[in-house]
Amino acid sequence: MQAHKIVSREEWTAARKALMAREKELTQAREALSRARRELPWVKVDKDYVFDGPNGKLTLGDLFRGRPQLVVQHVMFAPEWDAACKSCSFWADGYERMVPHLAARDTTMVAISRAPLAKLEAFKARMGWTFDWVSSGSNDFNYDYGVSFTREQMEKGEARYNFGTTPPYGDELPGISVFYRDETGSVFHTYSTFARGLDMMNAAYHYLDLTPLGRHEEGLPYPMDWVRLRDQYQPSQVQASCCHS
Template sequence: MQPHNVVSREAWIAARKAHLVHEKELTQARERLSEERRALPWVKVDKDYAFDGPGGKVTLAELFRGRRQLVVQHFMFAPDWNEGCKHCSFWADGFERMIPHLAARDATLVAISRAPVEKLAAFQTRMGWTFDWLSSGNNDFNYDYEVSFTPEALNSGEDKYNFGTTRIGMEEAPGISVFYRDEAGTIFHTYSCFARGLDMMNAAYHYLDLTPLGRHEEDLPYPMDWVRLRDHYTPAPVQASCCHS
């Protein structure tokens, strides 16, 4: 961490107000970006996707649960894996309790992975999650929305991720896709984001960004190397109490 000046409260307030100007600029830019996002054109979904859920087959239309908007968290969990991706789990810990709030604004959020529903259910129980989690192992959904890649695509260099901007080099990738269902029942794909575009959905990262050390990932092999499944973290050393009995 870089050295910091220690100043009076008055000097700190002055510096904080100067920084507030830039924070407001970012907020206004983000609002403009959100308006631009909502104005993007849509694509009609012509495929009849059916997913495996705990109670049997579920169509894409049924995932909306009667609401107009559907947010799909593309959760990395390949059929032959024994547990879900630790990074996607980091996001899932954050959105687990958002579901009722999203529902109040006419939006349903679900997670979809290629692993069989039995594996999803077991891992979900282990993590204590309650959101709807479906398997797309028997359809092309993950491939169509470019978060899963066949061995042939990997071998031929066709594993293009984030709208073709980069090769992913692995069979599974994270993402979020958004859909809208109109009164006639027609479904439209309205938005998807990948890679760093997912950062804005991780509240823990934004809390860390407020701290003096930030995410402090600079010296790691890759930025998220520190992340573990919630039940895999080593307990922090217990420090001596500052109070004496």
């Protein structure tokens, strides 16, 4: 870590206030961007998708649970895998307890993966998660919303991730899609984001961004190389010495 300049409290406060001015500019720009996001045109979903859930078959409309808004977390979990992607699980740990708060604002959140329901349920139990998680293994949902690609698409270079702006690094990739259901029951696709667009939904990363070391991922084979499933970290990595005798 680079040595930092040590100053008086007064000098530090002045520097902090200067940075605060830049932070406020970013906040205002983010609010303007959020308004523009809400003003995007919509696409009506005419295709019938049927998912496998713990209590049986569910349509896309069913996933709303009677609310007008639906946020879908595309969790990477291919049918042949035995566990979900560790990075997607990193995000899942963050939104696990968010569901009731979203519901209070007329929004339902659900995770969707191609793995069979039995694998989703087993991994969900292992991680202690409670959010809704359904399987899209019997439909084209993941392919239609740009997070899964066929072998043929990959071999021919036809896979288009992040609207064709990011080269796909695998046939299962992360994303978030948002839908709206009106009073007639019609469903509309309103938004999707992928790759670094998911970054703002990871609270742990943003806490790290407040610290002197930041995410300190420099020099790793890839940025998230350090991430593990929550139950795979070594005890020394998760126990704070101030809290244990």
